[in-house]
């Protein structure tokens with residue numbers, strides 16, 4: 001099962017090697033404004049799923065929110081350690 005750290009390593013590799021079929025590369029190239037809109041969209045979907053949907057649907061939306069947060073981190077060049085030290 002993929003963890004938050006493993007996904008971050010995978011996305012870091014995508015950003016470095018820039019495969020043409022990578023949605024992450026496209027999201028990074030789209031810039032912080034587009035990345036932020038996606039993050040907010042996913043946050044809203046998490047809220048709605050928490051109110052109205054089943055556990056698996058909620059888990060899916062949360063996974064997408066975590067992915068979008070990682071895209072923002074990568075776009076800014078943040079490391080996991082910079083975030084984790086605030087936990």
Ligand SMILES: N=c1c2ncn([C@@H]3O[C@H](COP(=O)(O)OP(=O)(O)OP(=O)(O)O)[C@@H](O)[C@H]3O)c2ncn1[C@@H]1O[C@H](COP(=O)(O)O)[C@@H](O)[C@H]1O
Pocket residue numbers: 010011014021022023024025041063064067068
């Ligand atoms: N975990 C994710 C992930 N979560 C969400 N998403 C993206 O977010 C989309 C879902 O968001 P929405 O609900 O907004 O759906 P949508 O509006 O139809 O999507 P888009 O039009 O924005 O593509 C998915 O279609 C993906 O594009 C993700 N894209 C990639 N990953 C993982 O990231 C890794 C690298 O992916 P690539 O960069 O694409 O190779 C792989 O392991 C993937 O599993």
